[in-house]
Amino acid sequence: MHRLVILVALILMVSSCKEELIKPPENLITKDKMSVILYDLALVTAAKNTSVDVLKKNDIEAMKYIYTKHGIDSLQFVESDVYYASNPEVYDEIYEGVEAKLKGDLKVVEDAKKEQRTLDSIERIRKPKKLDSITVEKPLKPKVN
Template identity: 40%
Template sequence: MMKRVMLFASIVFLVSCGEKLIEQPENLIARDQMVLILKDMAIVNAAKSTNIGKLKENGIDPTTYVFDKYNVDSTRFVDSDRYYASIPLEYEGIYKEVESLLEEEKERLKELKERNDSLKLLQREEKDLLDNQDL
């Protein structure tokens, strides 16, 4: 009997995860674009927490910047976000994709930094070599 109850509860849970709780908005942001918006929002929110002074100094509102970049307004974003959130498996997939893109970006920036550091080291060594030749 307990196995049947657990099986029934599992089936209900799985079906409810795929069920749409709210209607799709007319102006729904496409899933791929939503992923990119959320990725950029994560980046600008991280920037806000570390360099808010620079952003204010340059008159940049990070959220407005992202919305302008993707030509969406806050209402459309909220409606789309709420819709995707009403489909838990879809929403989880979106955030996993965002996380993956952020990891890729992190690795790309790490490689660029390492290349830049290597270039600086070579330039320093070249300068030292030239300075020693002058002596």
């Protein structure tokens, strides 16, 4: 009997976890679009952390740029983000998409660097070597006695 009570309690707890804690907002951003927005946000944040002067020089505000590019406003973004965050499985799917895109970008960059190193190596091989430090006047002749 004691085991049955524990089993029923576990079933109730598991089923109660499936309840939606937050209802979806009226203007919910789709999962796919949210993934693209978060990808762009990651890129802009990286740019902010490495090239602050360039962003200031071009008068670019990161979040304003994101909102304009995707046709959303800050409230829509925050409400959608909170909704997806309340559902960890869906939120994880969204971030897995972002991570996959970033890893794809990293591979492209690494491949381009590798290709450039190969081209640089080929160029070094093709260039004639300079013999600036060696001067050859006349060949030496052996002395005949």
